[in-house]
Every structure is written in structure tokens, then in C-alpha cells.
Amino acid sequence: MKHNGRQSRRAPSGDAAIALPQDPMPSPSAPPPRVTQAEFVAGASRAEQLPPPKTLEVAFAGRSNVGKSSLMNALLQRKKLVRTSGTPGCTRQISLFEVTTRLGSRLTLVDLPGYGYAKRSHAERREWSELIQGYLLQRPALAALVALVDIRRGLQPEDQQLLELVGSVPTRKRPPVEILMVATKLDKLSGSERRLAVQKLERETSLKWFGFSTELSETHEPLWRALLARLDIDQKRPVAAPPEGGGETEG
Ligand code: GDP
Numbered sequence: 001m002k003h004n005g006r007q008s009r010r011a012p013s014g015d016a017a018i019a020l021p022q023d024p025m026p027s028p029s030a031p032p033p034r035v036t037q038a039e040f041v042a043g044a045s046r047a048e049q050l051p052p053p054k055t056l057e058v059a060f061a062g063r064s065n066v067g068k069s070s071l072m073n074a075l076l077q078r079k080k081l082v083r084t085s086g087t088p089g090c091t092r093q094i095s096l097f098e099v100t101t102r103l104g105s106r107l108t109l110v111d112l113p114g115y116g117y118a119k120r121s122h123a124e125r126r127e128w129s130e131l132i133q134g135y136l137l138q139r140p141a142l143a144a145l146v147a148l149v150d151i152r153r154g155l156q157p158e159d160q161q162l163l164e165l166v167g168s169v170p171t172r173k174r175p176p177v178e179i180l181m182v183a184t185k186l187d188k189l190s191g192s193e194r195r196l197a198v199q200k201l202e203r204e205t206s207l208k209w210f211g212f213s214t215e216l217s218e219t220h221e222p223l224w225r226a227l228l229a230r231l232d233i234d235q236k237r238p239v240a241a242p243p244e245g246g247g248e249t250e251g
Helices: 068-076 122-138 157-167 191-205 217-231
Strands: 035-044 057-062 094-101 106-111 142-150 178-184 209-211
Touching: 035 068, 057 068, 057 122, 068 094, 068 106, 068 142, 068 178, 068 217, 122 142, 122 157, 142 157, 142 217, 157 178, 178 191, 178 217, 191 209, 209 217
Parallel strands: 057 106, 057 142, 142 178, 178 209
Antiparallel strands: 035 094, 094 106
């Protein structure tokens, strides 16, 4: 699987590329916020009911109760913007959250309904699968998938199916989707076990994994930064020094 393409990504609407404004003044004390604005913009129980995309989209997926809503709220530094599911498996809609980053770029985080809830009926599973397939294979703005797995459970067959689905040929043309694997609830393991558990997942899948916990704030920023880097959003570009001798380049 290769998901590391660093090509420049453009807004799906076909108009301006996502803006890369200047750095704000660095604050000497508090770390700058990851996002300056985040709001729920739409929800739908069928992929075709979603409004047309306005920005690149990053989808978050995982088994029910994996900690998806908590992770999204932590990344967005909001307490309850993304609703946590009181009853596992009860959220059966796709929700879009439009976000403005600290450097002023815009992107949309997409909360996909959780899977693997044992008490679901056959019809409910089929609905879920149609909804997820409709989104993952048809949405032209989908730029990254953050796949969440509980560190104590490891990768389950449903997680693998999801990765296979997103790796399969989409029904609409779009750039390749970046995959970020995240092991959640890291705090449930002791400090020494955490690293080993993440390394084990990396060995098993040959993919890089990010450890995450709502309780370990030091795990939040690296995931956010990696996500923006994979999307080529808010990346500082070194200013190339003009070549000596008047700008002639060899070619
Ligand atoms: P979702 O169903 O995947 O959206 O999962 P939620 O975000 O609703 O979380 C499910 C449960 O796990 C809730 O009781 C959360 O408080 C808890 N939880 C989520 N993330 C963490 C974490 O990093 N550490 C711990 N200890 N609990 C967590």
C-alpha cells in the first residue's frame, strides 16, 4: 500500500487552492490553537444527501466506542462539537465539520458512523455498508482517512475491510487517499507497554501508526501536524536562495 503521495492538493470545487497565509505572531506563552474555527455543517444518512464539498475532506473511521468522537473533539480543541455516542453504534450518519486552521486554511473533518457493533441487525449493517461505500468510493474531495483502532484490541477484520475498501478503485475520479493509522486509548497501557504495542501494530501492518489518547495531550499535536503535512496544508516552504550568477539554472 502506498499512501504517501505529496502532490499538491487543490480544493475540489476547482477554484482557488487552499490558502497558505502568513504565520501569525508566535505567542511566547500559550501554544497556538490548532484550529480557530470549527462548526458542524451537515449530516446525512445517505452519501448522496451530503452537500457538495467545499474543501478537502478528512474522514475518521473506526469500530463503535473506539474513541473517534473524543479524538475528533481533542484535535479540534472543542469539548462536545462531535457528539459522542451514548449507545455504541447509535450514530448512523455521516457528519461534516468545517474547520479553519491556525494559519487560516480550511478543511472538513468527516465523522463516519462506527462499525463492529454486535447488536446490529442485518439491515442496519447493510445500510452502514452502503453509506460508507457511497462516501469512501464516490466523494471526490476525500483526501485522507484516519483509521482508528483501540490499542488493546489491535487490527480487527472489519478494520482491514475498511482499509481494503478505501484502497480499492473509486467510482469517481479523485487523488489517492492518504491513510493515517491511529491506535487509541494509549493511556490504558502502562508507559513501557505503549511503545511496544504501537511497534507491534507497525510490524503487523507495515504502516506507520500514531498513538493517541485524550488523556495524553502530547499525542494530539503530532497527529494534527502529520495530517496537515500529508494534505500539504499549512506547510512552511523554504524560500529558495536565488542562484549565484544572475539566476541562470543548469538544465
Ligand atoms: P466513539 O463511539 O468511537 O465515538 O467513541 P467515544 O469517543 O464516544 O468514546 C467511547 C468511550 O471511550 C467514552 O467513554 C470515552 O470517554 C472513552 N474514551 C475515548 N477516548 C479515550 C482515551 O483516549 N482514553 C480513555 N481512557 N478513554 C477514552
